[in-house]
Amino acid sequence: MIGAHIQVKGGLARGGLAYTDAVAAGAVQVFVGNPRGWKLTAGDPEQDALFVEGCAERGVPSFIHTPFLVNVGSPTEATVEQSIASITHSLARGTQLGCRGVVVHAGSAVGEDRYDAALAQLHERLLPVLDAVGDSAPRLLIEPTAGGGKSLAATVKDLGPYLAALENHPLVGVCFDTCHAWAAGHDLAVPGGMTATLDALEAAVGPGRLGLVHANDSLDECGSKRDRHTTIGEGSIGVAPFAELLAHPSMDGVPLVVETPSELDGSPSAGHARDIALLCSLLPARASVAA
Template identity: 45%
Template sequence: MIGSHVAVGGGLVKVGLAEADEVGAEIIQLFAGNPRSWAPRAADPAADEAFRAACAERALPVVVHAPHLINLGAPSELVLSRSLAALELTLQRASDLGATAVVVHAGSSVTPGRRTTALAALPGLISPLVDRADPAVRLLIEPTAGAGESMASTIGSTIEYLGAVDDERVGLCLDTCHLHAAGEDLADPQLIDGLASAIELIHVNDSRDPRGSHRDRHESLDVGTIGLPTLAAFLAHPALVDVPVLVETPTHVRDVALLKNLRATRKVACSKYSA
């Protein structure tokens, strides 16, 4: 399936699903609250139920993106406790909304030299959260662009991260802009071989910056420094045939249409999730 991130400020159905319809999305991603605040959004069970019903009517799968402030590698006990609480709430909100997955950034160890310690702590942080969560909601780790003390950005560091988590209930969401920014060559046909079985979602974004920049700035498809031919080569990997894709670009309608055309001509994407 091919879809996009949608805004929901102003109403899950009135705004979020209206945008999904405009884009022609077959799957959507949304924030269940303010992505840059620890404060949770006030609960509205009636709105949640209306959204679930409308998505079921459309057979539209939903993914929830966790707040950007969450950092499971933080050395600060305050930040770590807030991160765990926010992620647990996001998993609960995903269940409330009938979502299939929650995407959370891999995080940063912040201080040089702390990555090994931070990785070792991951099982004790993540597994208890997943134990308490709705088993119908998958937790997907998203590697970042490699700035600072990123815990997962390259393919190698992501393999180490998932190995540290060591929980089959936790999967992977790859972002093409992030991989490019981290220095990976998306045209390499063997790039994702070591991660293929873990990939459950892909954010397909072009990049405003050159490869290896460590800058997370999304661009419209075939406008940035990655280009559509390279993105097409990446998506043509046999392991990605059944993986849903989402765009987080400035031009959702255009870019969803581009990917649908790519699917029709190259058969690179179809749905792994069902509503």
């Protein structure tokens, strides 16, 4: 289940499924609104239905990525309110679309000495949202950031107290971004580095919490705290760690999506098609993992 964050210009089904086919995606991630704004956009019922049907026909799991502005740990009340509204909306849209997960960045405490207060805020404001959604809701997948600012979770170890603040709610999972982990200081490029990082992730949050991987190479050095994605194999992480990733036991049944440059040789999607094909070529001979 290896795919991409897909382009949906023209509609979730009209544009999104065409892009899915063009890059041979086995999993898809989408935005359901402006990724850099707060506006909550209702879906088009016809496009929604066709998207759900199309994903089911293709056997492709789908995911929603929340807007980048979301930060439940913010000291600014307006930001917290808008973040909660955005997450609630994304979970509702995910339910409508039959999505497997909704990805949200872990966020930041923003100010000095606010880490504990920000985690307490997660417990107070986000936990009730998780308690209120039904059993059919997608999982909320926490994505550690690259480590800039006062990040609430950047290293995989940070995920332990983060999930504890949410009482290890059964609807909470993890989205592991390889570029973010590299930027936060996990040396994935050394032999065994990816394996050790995934072992540490499972030790921090327990088995079965990993719900999605963002497979991205990086333009920067390890520990840079800079989040700049590039084509797999053309960055500082390299190809070999992704083979380690795909062979790790915690990846059994876990989809991957690339968020790498989509354009290549004048084609708007060939970059994603190339990265998906490369990752598929690295798959171990394990029956439970599907490309």
